Amino acid sequence: MKEYHHRLPHNIQFLKTRTAYVIILLLTYAFGYFSAYHYRAPSQQTPLTPPLRAVKCAIDSFRVTTRCGDVVPAELIRKTVIDRIFNGTSPYIDFPPNHAGKFLREKRIKGWGSNGAVFDNLIRRVKPKTIVEIGSFLGASAIHMANLTRRLGLTETQILCVDDFRGWPGFRDRFKDVALVNGDVLLLYQFMQNVVSSGFAGTILPVPFSTGSGLEKLCEWGVKADLVEIDAGHDFNSAWADINRAVRILRPGGVLFGHDYFTAADNRGVRRAVNLFAEINRLKVKTDGQHWVLDSVNVN
Template structure:
């Protein structure tokens, strides 16, 4: 009886049991299996993350920037399918003829009266300098070159505290016989290092007389018919210009040096650019704020499929 052979399935069950016993009693093999399980889990997690990121990640965040399209679509109200953060508050109007740009600004911003009329109020006359014009690169050959190429009827300048490059452009357009209107968008307030750069500008009662000094400089340069200050936030004013139908053939972006400020200004400026117009600005090779200007310009050009050209420390983007 003891030597009686057992059925085959009994041997199979016993063999399986022995295998389990061997596995459970082999610490080295158990460690290998645990490590292998973690590796498989890591690969699966990475694959899922990559697929989700490709569908909902950076691509959707950056492509909301206005693409290189026709002037009509760029100046029109975005469709309801576009992300909310790419929309302007109002629909852009049909372009105002260049000869009506100046009066439109006077009517809309100054209630119909030119800021140069009856200037200067007596209470601010004494602190003003007869003329205060300076600025790095504001008389570079780039201005002459761009104006000769574009022959602009309307120039828009984002940030223009002391009318430096604006008066230069006014002289250049006048020499070419162009009747060009130059709009300078600026709040005309100070910034953190303002006192280090302009110690001789008065600061009565804690206020900076930048707008008054700007107007004094324009009058001194006999450029009141060519240059018009718009003393409002450049970011908010750009939307209003779009609403009023005022666009620029040549737009200079001269704002903050950090990435976010430059990125915002460049995109808003592009909204106001006429077909074939040119955007440009300076500080492209500046190391300020981790090269923020250069990063913003390069990203904008890459998203919109433009080429970036440089001239000295200026960057240039031709939309043609």
């Protein structure tokens, strides 16, 4: 049988050589490389997200944008607060309520730094018609300020106490005599009892809400103060928020002050918030004992 030999064309034979193999491999690699570059190019020219930009620290993100209402005359502030919060009836009428009266002590006044010289110094100088206290607890400093205004003949002065009157988790470990009824700590009622027992029901009014919501509403209602004391939360975030809200209810040239400037927290708590606020607004911090004072504050 005759053997049949099929001869391949020269070009096909070349493709079977090692040189052809290397060339094909290089061409495949090059094609893949340029294809990938072409695929990526549009995303490099028109990124899906804008490039990162340097931003200021988070402090600038704290903006209080509530619009304050038209200023209420000082002589109408008490009525405004009673109308807005207590439906036009003083909370001291028919006080204490039956369910709470038996749990209250006649007078249970406790505070920290509540009788410092700063109160007398500022009230004598400012002669405030309206004082707002942020953080009141059992009313020690509010009652002290009421005593000072009476002694100085400032009989029309009103003191508004912004506090949620809930204390803090575990505070009853130190104040077991402040009653708890069905989960409701009777701190507001004991505060009011202290005010009534001290004879200042016509001078001191509670604003029983968180400092943030309370200050926001005072701003909306047009309530302005000549003197604002800040003594609620003692961490940086709480103090910073309270200061920035409180300054909006301060009359031009009013005085902002507070407690706990010198504490074990050093420059991580209240002092940091006060110093930063003063630096941003070009104010000078004065100290009076453990209290800080910002005079003639006029911040837009």
